[in-house]
Amino acid sequence: MKALRRFTVRAHLPERLMALKQLSMNLRWSWEQPTQELFAAIDPELWDGCGRDPVALLGAVSPARLDQLAADEAFTARLDALSADLTEYLTRPRWYQRQQDAGAALPVGIAYFSMEFGVAEALPNYSGGLGILAGDHLKSASDLGVPLIAVGLYYRSGYFRQSLSVDGWQRETYPSLDPQGLPLRLLVDPTGAPVLIEVALPGAGRLRARIWVAQVGRVPLLLLDSDIGENVHQLRGVTDRLYGGDQEHRIRQEILAGIGGVRAIRAFTKLEGLPAPEVFHMNEGHAGFLGIERIRELIAGEGLDFDTALAVVRSATVFTTHTPVPAGIDRFGTGMVRRYFAGEDEALAAGVPVDRIVELGAEDDPGTFNMAHMGLRLAQRANGVSRLHGRVSRAMFNGLWPGFDSDEVPIGSITNGVHAASWAAAPWLQLSRDLAAPDSFSEPAAWQRLQQVDPVTLWSIRAQLRSLLVDEVRLRLLHSGLDRGASEAELGWIATAFDPDVLTIGFARRVPTYKRLTLMLRDSDRLEQLLLDEHRPVQLIVAGKSHPADDDGKALIQQIVRFADRPEVRHRIAFLPDYDMSMARRLYAGCDVWLNNPLRPLEACGTSGMKSALNGGLNLSIRDGWWDEWFDGENGWAIPTADGVADENRRDDLEAAALYGLLAQSVVPRFYERDDRGVPPRWIEMVHHTLQTLGPKVLASRMVHDYVEQCYAPAAMSLRRTCEPVDGVTYGAARRLAEYCRRARQAWPQIQITDVDSTGLPDAPLLGSRLTLTATVRLAGLRPDEVAVQAVLGRVDSGDSLLEPVTVAMAHAQTAADGTEVFSTTTPLPVAGSVGYTVRVLPSHPLLSGDAELGLVTLA
Template identity: 75%
Template sequence: MKALRRFTVRAHLPERMAALDRLSINLRWSWDKPTQDLFATIDSELWKQVGRDPVALLGQVSPKRLDELAADEPFLHQLDELAAELDDYLSRPLWYQQQLEHGAELPNGIAYFSMEFGVAEVLPNYSGGLGILAGDHLKSASDLGLPVIAVGLLYRSGYFRQSLTADGWQHESYPSLDPQGLPLRLLTDSSGSPVLVDLAMPEDSELRARVWIAQVGRIPLLLLDSDIPENDHDLRGVTDRLYGGDQEHRIKQEILAGIGGVRAIRAFTEVENLASPEVFHMNEGHAGFLGVERIRELIDAGLDFDTALTVVRSSTVFTTHTPVPAGIDRFPVEMVKRYFGGPADERSREGHRSSDQSHESSRLLPGVSLDRIIWFGAEDDPSKFNMAHMGLRLAQRANGVSLLHGKVSRGMFNELWPGFDPGEVPIGSITNGVHAPTWAAPEWVELGRELIGNDDIDTLREPAVWEKLHEVDPGHMWWIRSQLRAKLVADVRARLRRSWLERGASEAELGWIATAFDPDVLTIGFARRVPTYKRLTLMLRDEERLEALLLDTDRPIQLIVAGKSHPADDGGKALIQQVVKFADRPEVRHRIAFLPDYDMSMARQLYYGCDVWLNNPLRPLEACGTSGMKSALNGGLNLSIRDGWWDEWYDGENGWEIPTADGLADEGRRDDIEATALYDLMEKSVAPKFYDRNEHGVPTRWVEMVRHTLIALGPKVLASRMVRDYTEKYYAPAAQSLRRTVEPGADGEPFGAARELAAYRERAAEAWPKIQITDVDSYGLPDTPLLGSEMTLTATVQLADLAPDEVSVQAVLGRVDASDVLVDPVTVPMQHTDTADGGNYVFTTTAPLPVAGPVGYTVRVLPHHPLLAGDNELGLVTLA
């Protein structure tokens, strides 16, 4: 019979071993191998059975074994050392504190919001790259000492567990998670009662959530949980599954994450007596509603809507992860109105009411027109509310996740900055990174410690440390790679056996698995989510040719494939089934396998052991693609389309570029061309280099590529580099912007600078339709202009009610194409030199001609204010 409810009872630890509880509850153990080794010594078999989960281990280990360990002096000595080391890690000054000591102006706190976090497999709150990236962000922020508070949702069934049916179709199951059996603690008030976050829902209902805390090193991760008795039955399921349910379900999740997340932070900082974060970082648009909640807080504090929006924008960072509009959450406008409209909140004060009373007032922002909220998500389809647009309109700073993705994003969101070329759209880029202690094989970490001469792997951030790999003998590097490949083969055989048994095979049929895959054969990995653009089945475009590569007698290849398709994506499931059916064939099943239930533990083995990491998306639809970074961190060579991070860091010696047929309208022909290029590379470049051995059996050319990959890519792919980039380029400027924005005005009034900027924005918006460039003249060029010849430009501008120092007038010069469109122009500021009658102002500049060939120029006017991040921020421009 089945239990009605499942819960976890933890063992009572002997007092001498109480530190085990602290070590188990802080997820730093997930990237600290000595701590993992300590837990393994408690009961090595049980450690494996519970999936290397310290909390589960301590819940199931026998009291007798704990009593034995309480008298085991070597164990206790190791426990004391690790507990002291954790305390030191949590308290000593790290990079962030060192920057403050050197006078850097950094935020006193950062709030990081994401819908998923892949911190450890024991906390399955992730589906793919976005979540793993968020987890790595937190771990590196902890290692660097950043004062981050992270916010997400606790999904009682996580994403899903994947298995295969007999005919290779994906099957999903949703095991229920017990928070008390996870490395979590409940946020409670001074009386010990759980803190509840509550939100008003339509039809006068109330959504409440508890707040669980996952401690990720120094970083508290707040996870909101709606499955509590205080909620009605239908609202208990809001946090049931990650990316499950319909749009109604999804908007509830995103309102809870954004609005509830801000309220959870306020409750947490009050309970813990911490300063509230200055900077708020939205990792994708899912948490965009956090900006609305922050505006509400400021309105409650006495600000008007526009001033509150100004303060919120100054301190918000938005990161987009999708290169296609289809990847953005878009809700029906009527749905958003239903959740945010309705009767004004009784807690409102009359003094908060704005002047736009002709429209329905927002329930969340009493006295503010609902249209103001709807505008945040406005797009070209008036019936849709676009969460990415909301993120961009609520954030003063935004970025993509690779150089190429930043460029793609500037084009994709160009409509929000009409009149600007895509290259001028204010979306930058921070290329993603990966957390080395989580993803680097212990063998490479140990080699690093030997080269450094101590245990401080934090120095891996410095490129000079990676240069020490030049000292390592090629034979030793090959030995490490071979050891890791052999371990992967053993893991693949075990997973293959489990999968075939789940699909209905008998043990008697599975004798072939004992020799499936070969620790000496070139091993290629392909593992990721399975949306169409990642092209899981490109490798099967010519099945006969693939089979020939797999079974080559002299230079065979073996392929390991894994990945989950979204439960509602039957097209993705069909792609998985196609791979499974090919891999099931007796002729090739010892050389290719699809492994179900791709998760962090499987991924780690693949990154460790694969010689080559394959990635063949439709360019440019891969925003970054961090799996290839993790492979490179372990000496794997990338075989990839030039997309995402590979586009900027491929150098010809760290792997292979699969040529692309970008822009080809016939998708089938494009796939044929790129698949053929892939087969050619594997046959004529990759395999020959792997199997070309010296007299000691070492493929010296291959090993030199491995060495070069580690030296060239090692310091670049680190998440510590990524988090430092965010800190220096986004967090610090956002904090500085906030501090300037909230300064008192000349009359000492609080938020005076914000009020003044809000007033300027309103005046600029009103004046802009009236601004005109009435005359442009050029002079000073010789009859035959030469490169570098100087030209003087003057422009007469009608500024309506704005002053000359409230605008930026620019000359734009550059090469022109056949249609007289400026190509890669340069901008030159023009100075106010004279005032004409009727509110006309004269601006002048002298500039050298920047290029040879057909050259053109124009003049434009942009708004200018010292508290704007840039003159393009408001999206206003007037062209001559």
């Protein structure tokens, strides 16, 4: 007999143990080892059985055990100390507050929007790297004291649980999650009634959502939940699962995340007495509709016109793109967007012209609305997530800035990072505590102290973690085999599968085709030779989920599973189903080598290798994402790429052959070459070097520092300047900026460079010879101080294209009798060889982030 509905009843805690509630409800426990150890001490077996989830543990432990603990002075002393430590963590000024005290102009609050958050396995609101990155962003913001409020959706079924059929095909199940059994609190008003936000969905009614708050250290994470009785049946399922459903379902989720998310923030900050966020950060384009809601607020509440409201919103918005391919961007039909935003009765964005909304998401296809294009048009600051991805993004979105070279497109890069306390294994955390203060992860000196650790100790830690991983692999193989229908007798071989002394390679990630899960199988005979080498074997652990609708990805998983099922190799290679944060943590710690072989340059960043590096693992990777910028020849191996080979099959063959060659000729020998202490000296040298050089770089604390300094602080300053009154008129600066942008766009088609003259060069110019350029420009009603006129010089190729040009500002010299304006500059020639120049005109205004912001340019 099955229950109709399930829910969680939490245990009544004795008064002496009430601090356990606070500790369990703040997700800091997920990266704070002493707190985890305290909960484990309540009942070690039950702790493991509850998935190391404190809320689940407190719901399952017996009242008698709680009474026993309340009388245990040693336990209560530990509880008091950890409760005081959490209070101190939540209240003590941290890096951000120290920066403010030193006079730094920082935002009073930042709103961070993402469709998924991977904070802890106890809160399965993530599918892969995007969510894990968002979770690490919140944790590091908390550690640094950054006043962040995060917003997302609460998915009743999370992503999905993965299992395998007998023939190795991925199966998905969607267990219903009870929010009352998770580390969440419901946002309620002073009367105790749940706070509801609502958005109007023309043709479907009013979509309402309650707000669950997950406390991530100092950072509140607001999760909107539509599964409530106040909604009609079809709308209750809007937040049913992550990345599920059709286009109609997705746009409703993204409307709720963006528009509903802003309304949730307004409700939360008012109830909590917090300042309204100044800066809004979109982690990908899914929540892009937040910009429409903020424009609506300014039109309705401040009486601004659309262009002025847009200027205000843009000044304080940051957009991060995570996809290196156009196919990875969410798109909707413009007809669908119009249907949702053009309703007359209680419109979703009342007062915001629907044509202007459609313009924000416009792309080449007039029938398509592009969420990334909207994100870029709503944000004055945008970035990719690695240096290479920044270059790829500038090229991919170059069409939004016609007339500009791709390297001038205003999309920067901030390379992702990972939260050390979440991903470094316990022995490394203890080692760091022995060497330096607990908060010193972000200090390079702390990582340099690892040089003091002798090779035997480092190798012992690596061997210990590899052994723990082998135990985990055997357990998971047994569970998976039983789930696929095998009997325990048939699975007896698992007891001796894998070996804690064998070189262990890990490959685990989402399974889109570009990540090439099966590249390792390209020459299966050669792989088998590596796995079964009598003296220097290799063992390989593979994991990952394919999107439920991606049959191509599922077919890749099936290929791996069928190969790993073969009796000849099954003790050396395994596919582990249901990849999640818990499995990932064990894999990063225990694998000696982390393999990554995407199709370059389609990996935006790829942080899994960073987590392996934090644990003394060595990366073996295509030079893509973060590895392209931080590989130095001694911290791992770079798989040579066959860039430029058009035939994909041939490219895969070449790169697979390079992978096998690296393994056989470099990786394997270095691992098995031992000194008289049984330590591989050259391997440990690489581990030392990896920890010292990559440790400070791969941290999410470094990443959040970068966001604060390069994005959040400039955005807050831009917002304040844009909102300044002028001549007693509120939002006067924004009104003037909007008026300037209108005039610039209107004038631009008529702007002409009518003449360019050069003087001053000798007959045989030398490097450094001074060139004088004079340009005559017709400004079509704009003033000389409202444009930037630039000379652009550099080497030229055979087609006269400028290569790595140098830009020189030209000063206004005079107004000619015919009304044209004359600009001039004198500059030394910057390069030798075949040199060329041109002149261009761009809009210029002190409230623009740069001359390329409006995407307007006139070339000579």
